[in-house]
Amino acid sequence: MIAEIGHFAVILAFCLSLVLAIVPLIGTLLKQELWIAMGKPLAVGQFGFLLIAFIALGYCFATDDFSVAYVAQNSNSLLPLPYKISAIWGAHEGSFLLWCLMTAGWTLAVAIFSQSLPRYLVARVLSILGLCSVGFLAFLLFTSNPFKRLLPHAPIDGRDLNPLLQDFGLIIHPPMLYMGYVGFSVVFAFAIAALLGGRLDAAWARWSRPWTTIAWSFLTVGIALGSWWAYYELGWGGWWFWDPVENASFMPWLMGTALIHSLAVTEKRGVFKSWTVFLAIATFSLSLLGAFLVRSGVLTSVHAFATDPARGVFILAFLLLVVGGSLLLYALRAPAVQSSTQFSLWSRETLLLLNNIVLTIATALILVGTLYPLLAEALSGSKLSVGPPYFNQFFPWLMVTLALLLGIGITINWKQSRMLQLFSYLRWALLGALLLGSVLSVWHTQGWLLPVWVGLVVVLWIVLSVLTDVLRKLRNQSSTWQGLRKLTLSYYGMHLGHIGFAVCILGVVLTSFYSEERDLRMAPGDQLQLSGLTFTFMGTQRVKGPNFEADQGEIKVTTLEGGHVTTLHPQKRRYEVQRSMMTEAAIDPGLTRDLYVALGEPLGDGAWAVRIHYKAFVRCIWLGALIMALGGILAVLDKRYRRRRVVVARTEQTSETAYSHA
Amino acid sequence: MKRLKLFIPLLVFLLLAGFLYQALYQNPRTLPSALLNKPFPVFSLPGLGENQKTLDASLLKGEVTLVNVWATWCPSCHVEHPFLLRLAQQQGVRIVGINYKDDTQQAKQWLAKLGNPYQATVVDASGDLGIELGVYGAPETYVVDRQGVIRYKHIGVIDERVWQESLQPIVSQLQGKGGPS
Structure with a gap:
């Protein structure tokens, strides 16, 4: 019933x-x-x-x-x-x-x-x-x-x-992700409404911005949760696989990031109008494409749902209607919303344009990598597959470019800026990043590594240029506290978002190069020394969960001197109904490192294949994402999105006449 | 001219939609008819063992075999691996691995640490054998009969359900025919 x-x-x-x-x-x-x-x-x-x-x-x-x-x-x-x-x-x-x-x-x-x-x-x-x-x-x-x-x-x-x-991560991961995907439908609807009405101005951009930013924040958290879940649940410590379905969520995120920046330019300076509309359409279209890829079964993935060509055809028809229709509308109506304002080469507009170009290239390359197996098959009949090596070849460099542009972009003036003045603002940040980055990168026992150096310099560059910008804003204030209070929430949101990006890069770089892992056979009493810690395998015992049985291992972690650090209990679970085995890793989390232990296979006589990871700074990846999302939320809470209400109400009469005439 | 440029995104999208439509019907989960009931492609490639002995298609003759395409970079393979181990160890299914476009060193470590369900593993570092087979993406599994003829192909992870519902019936049927060799 x-x-x-x-x-x-x-x-x-x-x-x-x-x-x-x-x-x-x-x-x-x-x-x-x-x-x-x-x-x-x-x-x-x-x-x-x-x-x-x-x-x-x-x-x-x-x-x-x-x-x-x-x-x-x-x-x-x-x-x-x-x-x-x-x-x-x-x-x-x-x-x-x-x-x-x-x-x-x-x-x-x-x-x-x-x-x-x-x-x-x-x-x-x-x-x-x-x-x-x-x-x-x-x-x-x-x-x-x-x-x-x-x-x-x-x-x-x-x-x-x-x-x-x-698993807990899976309770909240899909809702967050969908909030993001679906949330982009709002800015999409705003864009289509603007094309229909023929009016696209600063007010339009201001109305669209909070919706876009909040959807983007949800998507950021959703992706981070997915990555975190894969890390602890799949049992082998990976946090990003360039899996088609991950890409399907990452592409709208990248486009959404570009859209947030382009909306800022459209609001403040009235330029990039038609580009902004295009990005709004593209972001939502990529969300829908993601839904198609996951739910139609054209791609093989750990995430893929049960496949059914009828569903694929249905979503494709819907895509054709929504995306095709809106792109057609865009092609016909975009000339009506062309912008006329000029800006010079050295201006924030240019920098944000470059930001958009980098993000769009990244999205396009990921799209190609994701669909390549399908395209190759359709074109030549041969079947090929693209693995992480393809994505890792270009993506880090695009992000480094983006980070370098970021430092200049937040400092430079709108409309026009003098290069010399810009340099004098940023020279300390630049110098500091290079020096400090070099010092920190030789610190580690593994010796100097070029990618780590690049990563640290880039991270410091972002952080120091953000600090420079805040200090510059405070320069003419009577007191620091007064100055800090005068700055708007959206200003803090912007900088917080950028710091989050830096923290995320830090996590990715350090985890990729400073993590250590060992896979070995361990009998009860066996010890392993890794990254300055001693891991002692104490053996396993049977435990029973509500719908599974498990072999639970016990691993004591101590410092080399013998001081207690933690005791970890990884499990190998056997779920009765689906008759499947699951590896439940045990993790001792920390900001600078995770200790990650998983059980492999039993090797007889109480011995097990054990995987022990020392994951350096891995939490920074998700922490960075959370900081980014928090930045987005702060920006949305800014008074400026509510203050206009009175003004708008007064001008509504006139603007509505404008609308009905359009 | 400038107005025409605005149509480019639409054209790109329509092209893409066309490909996607076609992709729906080249269902990757069913074997292209060209290879079904044909002998396994001829190959001669190094094995993953210590001596890297060269392996060829004769490896697949004489017994019903699952040929499993895997790689260390493939997350689904991690998911599938424990089940393959169980098949090999508890049910005595003969499994031959194809290590597809992978780092050989990492592949060896993987087998050393996670256990080795494979009777033998063929190293296909360049992916040539994969192309001949029409490998769509790892993991993939082929059922090959005693004569070395491909009888079935499964794309994606094998778990208890897939095994019970699609693979085991075929394997049992093939094993039943012709008696023990």
Whole structure:
């Protein structure tokens, strides 16, 4: 009964989204105020019904209703309750319901928080978001219904959630990621509305910025969580694999990063307008492409959901409509939003343009690497595959370029800057980065390594140029505290984001070059010395979990002098229902290093293959991502995005006339 | 001219969409008919063992064999590995590995530390054998019968479910035919 209520709620939401996609938009053309005003209640209704559906599915999981096919495939009566709940998004159908719920959530947020915007614009934005919902919900209803029943032969018990997904990281990773993916639909809708209305100005960019930044922050956290999960759950200490599905999330992130910067230029200087619109379309398109790659099964990956060509065809048709349609609209309407302002070669505009170029090249190369196997097969019939070596060849250098540009970009003036003056601002940062970087890179016992040197110099360069810029802002203030208080939240957000980027680079570089690992056979009592620590294997014992049995090892870690550091308990789990083995690594986390121990195979007589890693600074990778996301949130909280309300309300009359004339 | 440039993204996208559409139907999970029921491609490549003895297609004759394409850079292979070990050790399935476009040293370490489910491992560092086989990406597994003829191909990770549902029936059927050799 509950499942049918859920199914019915999805159908109702689908009907509401159809009305939402059509009525407010037509209202703006026919100037029907009532039609325009329908956007908000429709958004509320759509979200409400999807929430009901989502709760209904959760209820089916919580009560072990195995007559629902999706529940039977992804749950089991022995599964702990938190995992029963997260199993809602543990496979294709349910995760897509979550995706739809989030689209509706963003639509609702736009309807609520855009009271101060011109009504014509909001109506168009809501209709475009409604159109996206129509596509998503149709896909859910016609190809991936999570409420399908297995009647009359309902199984006694379920097949259990994939053990890889029975984990805390997986409870929050998909929701964060989807918030990011789907969140980009808002700026996409703003861009399309601007193309339709023919008006694209500083105000438009200001309205779009917080939506883009917050979606970007979610995506940042989502990707970081995914990387963290892979690190501890796959049991061999890797944190990024250039896996097609990782790339699918990374490409919208890179484009979104470019978009954030380009929106800043469009708002402050009124240039790059058509480029910004293009980026907004591209970012959301890449999110959709990601959905296609994951859910259609064209690529092989650890992440890939069950494959079904019918789903692929459906998403592709939707892509063709949304992306093809918006690019066509872009080609036809972009000349109407061309910018006219000029800027000189040495200006922040140029630097941000370079930033966009680097990020776009990175995205394009990753796209090629991800799709190359498909393209090669279509072109020549030969089957090839591209591994991490391809990506590692170009990506670090692009990021180094980006980091070098960053230091100049935050210091240089808008419109025009003198090179000499710029140099005098930045010379200490440059000198400091080179000197300090050189000193620190020879410090380590492994000796001097070129990539580490480059990495450290680049990281210091970012940090020191950020400091330089803050100090320069304080120069003319009576006191430092006064000066710091005067700086805006979005200014702090920007710098925090950049520091996060630096911390992330630091983590990536140091972890790649200073980590040590050993794989060895260890019998009880055996010792290993690694990175100044002694690891002693004490043996294993049997332990029982709620739905698994495990061999749990005990490894004592001490300093060389014998001082206690920690005791680690890695497990080798055997999940009964799916009959699969899982390696559960034991990690002693720390800011400067992780101690990471995993059990391999039993080798008889109580001995085990044991993998011991010393991961230098690996936490900095995710810490950096979190700092970046925090920077984004700070920027969104800035008063400037709310202050305009009064002004806008007063000018609404005029701008609306402008809209209806456009 | 400038206006025409604005159509470039659209054209690129349409081209891409065309490829993606085609890709949907060249379903990588089914073997291209060209290789199904054909003898395993002829090769002569070094093995991963200590003496790097050259191996060739005769390795696959005489017994029903799973040929598993793997590499240390492939995350899915890490996932699959423990199951392959169990197949080899507990069920006595004969598995031959193809170490595909990999660092030989790392591959050796991998087998030393994680256990070796392979009767023998062929080193395909250049990926030539992979191209002949039409390897789409690691891991991939071929079922080869006693005569060295490819009978089935599976792309992606083998786990209990895949083994029970698709591979084991074929292997048992092939083993049943012709009796023990």
